[in-house]
Amino acid sequence: LLTPGFSVSCIFGIYIFGRAMLRKILARREFDEVIIRATITEDMESDEMTRFVLVKLIHQGSDVKAEPVHPSGSNILSSLVRADGYLMLASKSSIKKGQDVGVVITRPLSANFNPQ
Secondary structure (H helix, E strand, O other): OOOOOOHHHHHHHHHHHHHHHHHHHHOOOOOOOOEEEEEEOOOEEOOOOOEEEEEEEEEEOOEEEEEEOOOOOOOOHHHHHHOOEEEEEOOOOEEOOOOEEEEEEOOOOOOOOOOO
């Protein structure tokens, strides 16, 4: 499996293409993903390409906020470390601050993080 050179691009390349290969090899329809509904904390838009936006989840009472990790970019490995998950922003689309989004969880969340 060949992937782009930058670390974050590489991870998402493996996620997209590697998962498809593994599903085929293992004869599985899908792999389980944990998706949490959250409210985005800032406006975002994409250009011609689909964007994978790394986010940090913030649990405030009964609300869960998804805050984009900054700085971000395909070469900033520390953004992966700070993120709890990601959301996918389709090409030529936008998300407005306060909008409900689905965040795919990429690591275990702390025991006190328990959105209902």
